[in-house]
Amino acid sequence: MEPSDFRMTRQRGLILQELRKSKSHPTADEIYMMVRDQLPNISLGTVYRNLEILSEMGYILKLEDCGSQRRYDGDTGNHYHIRCLRCGRVDDLPGNLVLGLSYDPQKIPGYTVYGHSVVLNGICTACNKV
Amino acid sequence: MEPSDFRMTRQRGLILQELRKSKSHPTADEIYMMVRDQLPNISLGTVYRNLEILSEMGYILKLEDCGSQRRYDGDTGNHYHIRCLRCGRVDDLPGNLVLGLSYDPQKIPGYTVYGHSVVLNGICTACNKV
DNA sequence: GTCGTTGCAAAGATTTTGCAGCGGC
DNA sequence: GCCGCTGCAAAATCTTTGCAACGAC
Numbered sequence: 554m555e556p557s558d559f560r561m562t563r564q565r566g567l568i569l570q571e572l573r574k575s576k577s578h579p580t581a582d583e584i585y586m587m588v589r590d591q592l593p594n595i596s597l598g599t600v601y602r603n604l605e606i607l608s609e610m611g612y613i614l615k616l617e618d619c620g621s622q623r624r625y626d627g628d629t630g631n632h633y634h635i636r637c638l639r640c641g642r643v644d645d646l647p648g649n650l651v652l653g654l655s656y657d658p659q660k661i662p663g664y665t666v667y668g669h670s671v672v673l674n675g676i677c678t679a680c681n682k683v
Numbered sequence: 684m685e686p687s688d689f690r691m692t693r694q695r696g697l698i699l700q701e702l703r704k705s706k707s708h709p710t711a712d713e714i715y716m717m718v719r720d721q722l723p724n725i726s727l728g729t730v731y732r733n734l735e736i737l738s739e740m741g742y743i744l745k746l747e748d749c750g751s752q753r754r755y756d757g758d759t760g761n762h763y764h765i766r767c768l769r770c771g772r773v774d775d776l777p778g779n780l781v782l783g784l785s786y787d788p789q790k791i792p793g794y795t796v797y798g799h800s801v802v803l804n805g806i807c808t809a810c811n812k813v
Numbered sequence: 814g815t816c817g818t819t820g821c822a823a824a825g826a827t828t829t830t831g832c833a834g835c836g837g838c
Numbered sequence: 839g840c841c842g843c844t845g846c847a848a849a850a851t852c853t854t855t856g857c858a859a860c861g862a863c
Binding site: 823828 | 856
């Protein structure tokens with residue numbers, strides 16, 4: 554799709570707004586729930602289609618490295634995640650925690666590298682109490 | 684399941700063997716294909732059940748951080764991965780590429796950290812040619 | 814012989830898609 | 839008014855599960 558053909562519909566705007574407001578990294582279904590408060594007739598298919606388009610256009614990030622179920626991130630800035638192995642919750646790592654790679658990621662044979670992701674795995678406080 | 688109740692069936696043995704032999708990080712379906720050469724009647728359900736058990740027992744690793752589809756790794760040693768954004772292929776990073784975290788992963792508020800994963804994202808040579 | 818495991822098939826969960834009408838620009 | 843977008847529903851994809859027979863130990 555040409556960016557010039559991109560239309561900001563009510564559905565798309567709400568999805569983007571909810572995602573940017575949210576600190577969790579919701580699944581498509583969770584976003585669907587959030588948006589339905591304000592647009593009860595929106596369909597889950599529309600949510601999926603918009604999440605796909607918004608990530609293609611660079612407005613949001615598709616997370617495919619935090620468990621089997623896909624999640625979405627309204628913050629496209631460079632940052633890492635931490636994930637609870639028990640409940641699946643995903644949080645941001647504090648921004649000042651910087652990662653140092655001890656090699657040049659451009660020098661991996663067989664690949665052209667465009668980025669990387671880091672996910673810490675643990676158990677969150679809530680799950681630890683159970 | 685108590686480890687003492689663990690039975691090494693023909694199916695389980697073959698799955699483990701194929702996984703250890705393989706350098707790719709196959710999906711359940713790909714493992715199913717591999718094993719069917721030698722056990723044509725094995726079912727996909729059996730493959731899934733065994734992969735689950737083998738990973739619980741620590742024989743293999745379940746990869747949930749290399750794209751939406753789950754993959755499995757016969758190498759349980761500490762190592763990182765690189766993934767092709769176009770075809771989904773996953774390779775190991777050479778072992779001498781070590782990661783330096785600039786902080787103590789035990790000190791993340793709200794979590795008890797048990798491990799971390801790093802995945803480089805890029806395009807593999809084969810996909811680059813297309 | 815016990816009880817964990819298997820093949821089969823159905824169900825569950827997640828994601829994608831075809832289509833006719835709607836609505837942003 | 840054009841054409842991208844929507845809701846709906848069906849389909850596709852991936853994973854789990856119930857069950858009766860089988861087989862590892």
